[in-house]
Amino acid sequence: MNKFKYYFVLLLAGLAIVSCNKNDDDKTEVVPLRDYQEQFNTDNADIEEYLKTNYITVTANMDVTISPITDAASQPSIMSYLDSATYPKLVLREIPYIHGITYKMYYLILREGSGVAPMNTDGVLTAYRGEYLKRVEKTDTEPEHLTTTFFDQVIYPKTVIDMYVGNVIKGWSETFPLFKTGTTTYNGDGTPNYQDFGAGVLFIPSGLGYYAAPPSSSTIPTYAPLIFSFKLYDIRRMDHENNGYSNGVLLENPDGVFDYQEDLNGDGFVRDYRDTTTYPNPPANPDDSDGDGIPDFLDHDDDGDGYTTRFELTKPTDAPFSGLSKYYPYDPILDNPATPNVDESELWAIPRRPTGELTDPTKPESITNPRKFVPEDYTAPGRLRIHLDKTYPYQKN
Ligand SMILES: [Ca+2]
Numbered sequence: 001m002n003k004f005k006y007y008f009v010l011l012l013a014g015l016a017i018v019s020c021n022k023n024d025d026d027k028t029e030v031v032p033l034r035d036y037q038e039q040f041n042t043d044n045a046d047i048e049e050y051l052k053t054n055y056i057t058v059t060a061n062m063d064v065t066i067s068p069i070t071d072a073a074s075q076p077s078i079m080s081y082l083d084s085a086t087y088p089k090l091v092l093r094e095i096p097y098i099h100g101i102t103y104k105m106y107y108l109i110l111r112e113g114s115g116v117a118p119m120n121t122d123g124v125l126t127a128y129r130g131e132y133l134k135r136v137e138k139t140d141t142e143p144e145h146l147t148t149t150f151f152d153q154v155i156y157p158k159t160v161i162d163m164y165v166g167n168v169i170k171g172w173s174e175t176f177p178l179f180k181t182g183t184t185t186y187n188g189d190g191t192p193n194y195q196d197f198g199a200g201v202l203f204i205p206s207g208l209g210y211y212a213a214p215p216s217s218s219t220i221p222t223y224a225p226l227i228f229s230f231k232l233y234d235i236r237r238m239d240h241e242n243n244g245y246s247n248g249v250l251l252e253n254p255d256g257v258f259d260y261q262e263d264l265n266g267d268g269f270v271r272d273y274r275d276t277t278t279y280p281n282p283p284a285n286p287d288d289s290d291g292d293g294i295p296d297f298l299d300h301d302d303d304g305d306g307y308t309t310r311f312e313l314t315k316p317t318d319a320p321f322s323g324l325s326k327y328y329p330y331d332p333i334l335d336n337p338a339t340p341n342v343d344e345s346e347l348w349a350i351p352r353r354p355t356g357e358l359t360d361p362t363k364p365e366s367i368t369n370p371r372k373f374v375p376e377d378y379t380a381p382g383r384l385r386i387h388l389d390k391t392y393p394y395q396k397n
Pocket residue numbers: 239240241254255256257258259262296297298
């Protein structure tokens with residue numbers, strides 16, 4: 001379903017590999033990608049040195065300044081916050097499977113946030129500032145040392161970034177779900193005020209950044225670890241089934257179940273392990289109901305029963321199923337008190353296989369003698385919803 005996307009990614013990588021033109025005889029030298037494990041070891045050593053030799057100051061609005069330590073007594077290193085009981089707290093997170101190795105990534109929690117966390121495939125509205133880390137060789141006047149160079153920032157974000165379709169670096173999508181939004185109030189002119197939002201600093205090894213292929217429009221060198229400070233202002237829930245690309249345009253056909261509702265093991269992440277460029281040795285996918293390799297968040301038929309999820313979620317046309325949509329919502333929706341003239345309630349959520357009386361109690365349950373739905377079938381917590389139940393609709397044999 002998404003193979004076009006992978007071709008695109010491969011093409012980008014290919015361009016980076018062959019772009020080193022040499023000599024005047026028009027021969028192109030192919031530079032192989034560096035070994036992922038070796039590059040990670042180098043990056044991690046640089047990041048750890050940086051964390052031990054720099055300190056951070058944070059304003060009330062979560063703006064950060066990181067500077068080299070000049071007075072160890074008054075300037076605790078960033079590394080000293082590792083596993084701290086209070087904030088700031090530095091965390092070392094293991095991220096397995098990407099490029100066939102287990103990455104480790106440091107991130108600093110300045111504040112977790114009081115709102116909701118995005119999935120790794122959701123949209124995020126974030127203010128951020130990015131720098132890259134570089135080791136400078138020894139010169140006659142200076143010893144070998146690490147420098148950081150600013151490359152990009154957004155202070156007043158207006159665009160939600162889709163972390164899946166937008167193809168953001170893994171250092172972002174593997175970390176943002178560990179933070180939450182805050183609360184938003186609006187000024188008289190409609191401009192937003194964000195409070196209590198999650199904020200942090202990411203220290204990203206190059207393999208979870210741009211590796212050998214930084215954006216050509218940027219000043220980032222190849223194989224550069226990245227440092228992002230960010231504020232998570234808002235998120236947008238996404239529903240990502242699509243039919244690939246046509247002339248570069250994504251043909252969207254979502255199934256009506258948001259990605260976060262297709263996260264079967266509830267860990268905040270859904271991943272497509274068919275992308276063997278990113279996952280050369282993939283694990284079993286915990287978010288793939290029918291085990292066909294297509295994770296639920298991209299699968300048009302989650303339970304593999306031959307009926308699309310969209311079909312299985314379609315409400316009958318007779319009363320009392322009238323509502324705002326012809327499809328069942330995932331859970332019942334309550335009326336919004338902020339809009340007293342509109343009734344947004346949708347009581348008939350995605351049901352489980354019906355558990356009521358048989359249509360004809362004298363005969364066994366079958367495709368021609370189904371049970372009737374009862375109200376709890378639409379509301380029982382933890383119910384196996386029909387689009388994930390292979391035994392519904394009733395099988396023909
Ligand atoms: Ca979906």
